Amino acid sequence: MIIELGHYALVLALATVIVQFVLPVIGTARGDRALMAVAPAAALAGFFLVLFSFSVLTFAYVVSDFSVANVWENSHSLKPLIYKISGVWGNHEGSMMLWLLILSFFSALVATFGANLPERLRANVLAVQGLISVAFALFILLTSNPFLRLAPAPAEGRDLNPVLQDIGLAIHPPLLYLGYVGFSVCFSFAIAALIDGRIDAAWARWVRPWALAAWSFLTAGIAMGSYWAYYELGWGGWWFWDPVENASFIPWLAGTALLHSALVMEKREALKIWTVLLAILTFSMSLLGTFLVRSGVLTSVHAFATDPTRGVFILGILVFFIGGALSLFAFRAATLKAGGLFAPISREGALVLNNLILTTAAATVLTGTLYPLVLEALTGEKISVGPPFFNLTFGGLILPLLLAVPFGPLLAWKRGDVFAAGQRLFAAAGVGLVLAAVVLYIHSGGPVLAYFGLAIGFYMIAGAVTDLWLRAGIGKVKGNVAFRRLIGLPGSAFGTTLAHIGIGVTVIGIVAATAFQTEHVVEMKPGMQVESGGYTLVFEGMRQGQGPNYTEESGHFNVMRGGVTVTDIWSSKRLYMARRMPTTEAGIRTFGLSQLYVSLGDAMADGGMVVRVWWKPMILCIWIGALIMMAGGAVSLLDRRLRVGAPQKARKVKPVLEAAE
Amino acid sequence: MMRRLVLAAVFLLSALPSAFAVNPDEVLADPALEARARALSAELRCMVCQNQSIDDSNADLARDLRLLVRERLKNGDSDEAVIDYVVSRYGEFVLLKPRLRGETLLLWGAPVVLAFAGATAMLLFARRRGGKPTGTPLSETEKAELERALRGD
Numbered sequence: 001m002i003i004e005l006g007h008y009a010l011v012l013a014l015a016t017v018i019v020q021f022v023l024p025v026i027g028t029a030r031g032d033r034a035l036m037a038v039a040p041a042a043a044l045a046g047f048f049l050v051l052f053s054f055s056v057l058t059f060a061y062v063v064s065d066f067s068v069a070n071v072w073e074n075s076h077s078l079k080p081l082i083y084k085i086s087g088v089w090g091n092h093e094g095s096m097m098l099w100l101l102i103l104s105f106f107s108a109l110v111a112t113f114g115a116n117l118p119e120r121l122r123a124n125v126l127a128v129q130g131l132i133s134v135a136f137a138l139f140i141l142l143t144s145n146p147f148l149r150l151a152p153a154p155a156e157g158r159d160l161n162p163v164l165q166d167i168g169l170a171i172h173p174p175l176l177y178l179g180y181v182g183f184s185v186c187f188s189f190a191i192a193a194l195i196d197g198r199i200d201a202a203w204a205r206w207v208r209p210w211a212l213a214a215w216s217f218l219t220a221g222i223a224m225g226s227y228w229a230y231y232e233l234g235w236g237g238w239w240f241w242d243p244v245e246n247a248s249f250i251p252w253l254a255g256t257a258l259l260h261s262a263l264v265m266e267k268r269e270a271l272k273i274w275t276v277l278l279a280i281l282t283f284s285m286s287l288l289g290t291f292l293v294r295s296g297v298l299t300s301v302h303a304f305a306t307d308p309t310r311g312v313f314i315l316g317i318l319v320f321f322i323g324g325a326l327s328l329f330a331f332r333a334a335t336l337k338a339g340g341l342f343a344p345i346s347r348e349g350a351l352v353l354n355n356l357i358l359t360t361a362a363a364t365v366l367t368g369t370l371y372p373l374v375l376e377a378l379t380g381e382k383i384s385v386g387p388p389f390f391n392l393t394f395g396g397l398i399l400p401l402l403l404a405v406p407f408g409p410l411l412a413w414k415r416g417d418v419f420a421a422g423q424r425l426f427a428a429a430g431v432g433l434v435l436a437a438v439v440l441y442i443h444s445g446g447p448v449l450a451y452f453g454l455a456i457g458f459y460m461i462a463g464a465v466t467d468l469w470l471r472a473g474i475g476k477v478k479g480n481v482a483f484r485r486l487i488g489l490p491g492s493a494f495g496t497t498l499a500h501i502g503i504g505v506t507v508i509g510i511v512a513a514t515a516f517q518t519e520h521v522v523e524m525k526p527g528m529q530v531e532s533g534g535y536t537l538v539f540e541g542m543r544q545g546q547g548p549n550y551t552e553e554s555g556h557f558n559v560m561r562g563g564v565t566v567t568d569i570w571s572s573k574r575l576y577m578a579r580r581m582p583t584t585e586a587g588i589r590t591f592g593l594s595q596l597y598v599s600l601g602d603a604m605a606d607g608g609m610v611v612r613v614w615w616k617p618m619i620l621c622i623w624i625g626a627l628i629m630m631a632g633g634a635v636s637l638l639d640r641r642l643r644v645g646a647p648q649k650a651r652k653v654k655p656v657l658e659a660a661e
Numbered sequence: 662m663m664r665r666l667v668l669a670a671v672f673l674l675s676a677l678p679s680a681f682a683v684n685p686d687e688v689l690a691d692p693a694l695e696a697r698a699r700a701l702s703a704e705l706r707c708m709v710c711q712n713q714s715i716d717d718s719n720a721d722l723a724r725d726l727r728l729l730v731r732e733r734l735k736n737g738d739s740d741e742a743v744i745d746y747v748v749s750r751y752g753e754f755v756l757l758k759p760r761l762r763g764e765t766l767l768l769w770g771a772p773v774v775l776a777f778a779g780a781t782a783m784l785l786f787a788r789r790r791g792g793k794p795t796g797t798p799l800s801e802t803e804k805a806e807l808e809r810a811l812r813g814d
Binding site (some may be wrong): 243384 | 717
C-alpha cells in the first residue's frame, strides 16, 4: 500500500511541476502577478511530493520489501543498513529518483530564498526548473519506474553490486548530483534572462552563489569518486579518464569557467553574453553526462541500439533542452547589451584567458570521450581514446593556465600591468623553485620534469598567498594594522586564495604520486619481506574471515621501520555470496600525507601469494587539495556581499584601501 | 590449469576491473627493458575490458599481450616496432592514444583548432569593441528609484 502511495506521489509531483511550468509562463506573458506567484508554491509542493516518494522507496529498501522489483534486483536482507539506504541510488531507477529529488530541492531553494528576486525573473526561473522536472519525472514514470511490483514476491533479493557496497558510494552520488543538478539553476537563470532580454550585473550576482554551491559540491563529488576508485578498485590508480569520470569532469571544467566569467560580469558588466552561454553549456554538459552514463551508450553502441527506449528518451531530453536553449540564445543574444570595456592585460583579460583555456580543455575532453562513439556509429571503425591521449592534450592545455593562475588576482580591473604583477610574484616563483630544489636534495633521482611540476605546485600556493599578503600590506604597515586589514578583507578574497591554494596542493599530489611512487610485485610466503618507501613489510600469513554477506581471505603484514614494528596492514579479497563476485579490499596505511598500499593477487600453486605493494608519496594531497578548493567555494559563499539585499554590516574599522594597483 | 579457467570464468562473470595486472613471473630480468615494457603496456588497450590498459588488467588476453610485448622487446625491437607489430595484429583499436590519421584528424585537431579559434575570436572581439561606449543607460523608473534610494527612504 505504502509503495502505491509513493508511486502516486510521484505522479502527483509530475502534475505539480507541470503547473510550476505552465502557469508562471502564462503569468509572465500576460503580466498576471497571481499566476506568477504560483511558481514558488508549486516548486515547494513538488519538492515535498518527490521527497515523500523518495522516502517511500528508501523505506522499501530498509524493510527489504522484495515485492518491489527494484528492491529485489538491488538489495539483500543481510546487507548492512547503510548499504540498504545507499542502495536506493546504486541503480538506474533509484539514481534518477535522486536526480529528480535534488532538482526539485534546488527549485524549492530558489522558491524559498528568491523572495528578493524581481517577480518576472523568479517566475521564469522556476518555470524553467519546472520544465526540466517535467522531463525527468516523465522519464522516470515512463521508462524507469522504481515502484513496479513483483507477484509473487521473491523471498530474497539479488544484492547490490559488491563494489558499490562501500561508504564511498553512500556519499559520492548525492554530492555529484548536487553539483550536476545545481547548475540547472544557473541554466534556468540564463534562459529567464534570454526570455526577458534583460541582463545586468545583478543577474550575475544572483547566479554566482548557485554556481559556487554547485561547483563546490561537484568538486567534492569528483574527489570522493576518485578516492573511492583509488581504494576500492585495488590497483592504486586515482583517475582513469574513464568516460564516466569525464562525464563529471567536463561540467566541472565548464562550471569553473562559469564561476570566473560571472565574476567579471558582476564586477564589470562585461562578458554578459558569454556568461549566459556558459551557464547554458555547463548544465548541458551535466545533461550530456547523465545521458552518457544512463543510456548504456558507453558500454556499447550496439547495446544502446538494441534496447534504446531509455537512451532515446534521454537523448530527446538532451536535444530538447540543449537545442532549445541554444536556439533561444541565437535568437535573443543580440538583444543583450554588451558592456564593460577592458584592456587585454587586465583582471578581466586574465579571466578571459582562464575561460578560453578551461572551455577548450572541456571541449577536448568532450571530443575525446565522444569521438570513439561517433566514429563507430558513422563508419563502424573502432578506436580507443584513453589516458595517454587525455594526459597529453589536457596536460598541454592546462599547464599555461596553472602558471597564469596567480597572476589573475594581482592584475587590476580594466587595465593591468603584467610586469608589475610578475615582479610581485617573483618571491612566489622563488619559493617554488627553492622548495623543489629542497625536494631534489632530499629525494633525487626522479624525472627532471617532476621537479618542475612540484615547483609549479609550490609557486601556485605561494602565489595565492601573495595576493592576501599584499592586500593586507604585511611588511609595509604595522603588524596590527596589517592583521586588521587581513581580517577585513571580503570573504571572496579568502575564497579565491583557498581555491587557488587547493589547485597547487592537488598539483603537488599528482606530480609526487605519479613520479615518485614505487611499485613492487612479488610472490610472498609467510615470513618473507619486501621494502617499500623506507618501510619493511613482513608477510605474516593469510586468514579466512566472514562478513555479513561475504567471505574473505585476508593477508596480514607487519610494517617495520629500523627493525621496529610500527603498524600492521590487512589486505583482503572478498567473495560476495549473492552474486558470487570477488572484490579486493586494498590494505592502506597513511604516513603523513603518503600511503602504503597493499593489494593481494592470486594464490600460487606452491603456497605463495602474489602481493603488490605501492608507496604513494604525498598522494593525499590530491584529495586534500580538492577539499581546500571546496572550502574556498564555501568561504566565498559566506561573503555577505553575495547575498543580494542582505543589509551591510556597519563597519567599525574604516574601510581600508586595497593594495594599490 | 583448471583453477585458472575457473578464475577466468568468475572474472568474466563479474566483468569488473580487478587488481591483478602484471604478475611476478612475467617481469623481465633487465630493469630498463621492463620499464619500457611497462610504459608500452600503459598505451595498449585490453581488448576485452572496458577502458583498461593491459598494464592494469588481469584478463588472459591482456596477459598474452603483455608477454607478447616483452617477447618483442627481448628480441631487440624498438618501441615503435613493438607498437606497429601489435597494431598489425590487433588493429588500431588496441591503441589508447590513436595515431594521427584521416579518421582521427578531428580528434587531434580539436584542441588546437579550438584554442586557436577562441584566441582569434577574443582578439577580434576586443578590437571591434575598442573605444565604444558601453553599458545601458538607466531607464526613467530606474533613475527615480535610484533617486529615492540615494535620498535614503
